[in-house]
Amino acid sequence: MSGVAIALSKGRILDETLPLLARAGIVPSEDPETSRKLVLGTNRPGVTLVMLRAQDVPTYVQYGAADAGVAGKDVLLEHGGEGLYQPLDLGIGACRLVVATRRGFDWAGSVQRGARIRVASKYVNVAREHFAAKGVHVDLIKLYGSMELAPLCGLADAIVDLVSTGNTLRANDLVAVEDILPITSRLIVNPASLKLKRDGVQPLIDALGAAVEAGEAA
Ligand code: PRP
Numbered sequence: 362m363s364g365v366a367i368a369l370s371k372g373r374i375l376d377e378t379l380p381l382l383a384r385a386g387i388v389p390s391e392d393p394e395t396s397r398k399l400v401l402g403t404n405r406p407g408v409t410l411v412m413l414r415a416q417d418v419p420t421y422v423q424y425g426a427a428d429a430g431v432a433g434k435d436v437l438l439e440h441g442g443e444g445l446y447q448p449l450d451l452g453i454g455a456c457r458l459v460v461a462t463r464r465g466f467d468w469a470g471s472v473q474r475g476a477r478i479r480v481a482s483k484y485v486n487v488a489r490e491h492f493a494a495k496g497v498h499v500d501l502i503k504l505y506g507s508m509e510l511a512p513l514c515g516l517a518d519a520i521v522d523l524v525s526t527g528n529t530l531r532a533n534d535l536v537a538v539e540d541i542l543p544i545t546s547r548l549i550v551n552p553a554s555l556k557l558k559r560d561g562v563q564p565l566i567d568a569l570g571a572a573v574e575a576g577e578a579a
Contacts, residue, residue, distance in 0.1 A: 364407040365554075365561040366400075368422055368430030369393065370415035373525075374546050377453035378431050384575060385568035407561065419445060419549060428554035428562055434544045435523060438487045446555060448566050449548040452573055456525040458487065460539035463512045468519065468538040472497050481508055481517035488521040491541050509533045 369378055371394060389410055390402040401410040411427050419440040421427040433454055462468050471478055481502040482488045492499045502517055509529055511517040523544060524530060524537060548569055555562050
């Protein structure tokens with residue numbers, strides 16, 4: 362059997378991904394959170410973990426540089442999902458994608474008046490689709506992080522960002538004014554890898570599926 366590479370990203374999702382992988386029988390040979398290595402071996406011969414920026418996970422899997430990966434629905438929507446098989450909702454990394462403004466900003470009024478609204482986000486494609494579907498005209502500003510700062514500094518009237526506990530919004534005196542969609546992390550698979558390395562990739566999908574079900578039942 363040829364090797365199977367699984368693309369993961371560091372951070373919050375990894376904390377939930379590692380126990381799931383462990384339940385599926387895959388344990389990294391060293392801690393990916395602290396290791397400086399970008400390719401890690403596992404207890405399973407031929408199974409490696411490649412550590413990427415979250416936004417790059419779909420790209421590596423799309424081009425077959427990794428056979429499978431774990432990516433948030435937010436990242437997948439922004440990427441477009443082209444050339445990716447998405448067999449499993451892993452149920453981890455649950456959060457919501459929302460529109461948020463400074464507390465006291467008249468969002469509904471601005472939308473109603475057709476005011477020129479500036480929205481900053483890392484998720485400009487998702488934001489564009491969301492507002493277009495509602496017939497709301499916005500000017501989008503692409504950011505790469507710390508979106509919450511944009512309304513505070515006057516860069517934008519609103520942001521499109523992820524909310525989990527709501528602590529970051531509260532700490533910066535922002536409020537969610539629209540829900541866009543709930544987010545969880547998905548297993549993504551390169552379709553050619555599934556065909557050509559079925560004996561390695563299909564058992565991974567099955568084992569992770571069983572691990573998710575066992576977690577849900579617990
Ligand atoms: C996300 C998001 C918010 C924060 C929300 O950032 O962009 O800033 O989490 O979480 P909370 O509602 O629990 O406070 P993340 O920490 O994933 O890092 P990022 O800025 O790189 O996206």
